[in-house]
Amino acid sequence: MADNQPLKYTVTHYRQKQHTHEAFINWIVDVHLPTAMPVLKKHGVLEYSLFVTPAALNGALKEEVGKFRPTWDFADFDCFIEYTIPDMQTIKNVMGDPDWAVAIKDQDDWVDMERALVSLGYCTPYLLKTGEVVNLKK
Known part of the structure; x- marks a missing residue:
């Protein structure tokens, strides 16, 4: 990993x-993100993306791929959030900001906080949207 390569925090x-999947995603997008975004930008978060995982899609995936990979576990969470950050300090800065506390003030009503799974690493692309293959040895 290059020292200057951004990190992915997920x-x-x-x-x-008590909430439907749809209501939960709407809360994230319509309520949480408008208050969270200024904090993320203030502390240098480079990118934020929300990967939504509806039960119907995961169920269909399990049904099809499970035939070929019966020992695999299939995700059943509602979403996967990915932050691209310059360094680990960014996470501490965001979480320590008083405005972040405002942005997450009602998360316990919406998010099952005991089941969150976090990871930190880096991402290396190999196939771009353009169809170009990159980062492979020639």
Whole structure:
């Protein structure tokens, strides 16, 4: 890993069961993100993406791929959040910001916080949207 390569910080979230998947995603996009985005930008978060994983798609995936890979576990969380950050300090800065506390003030009503899964690493692309293959030895 190059010292200057951005990091990927990911968080998976399950919704609280009293909410539908759709209502949960709407809460993230319409309520949480408008207050979170200024904090993320202030602390130098480079990118944010929300990977939404509806049960119907995961169920279909399990049904099809499970035939070929019966020992695999299939994700059942509601979403996967990916932050691209310059360094680990960025996470600490965001979480320590008083405005972040405002942005997550009602997360316990929406997010099953005991089931979150986090990871930190880096991403190397090999196939671009353009169809170009990159980062492979010639």
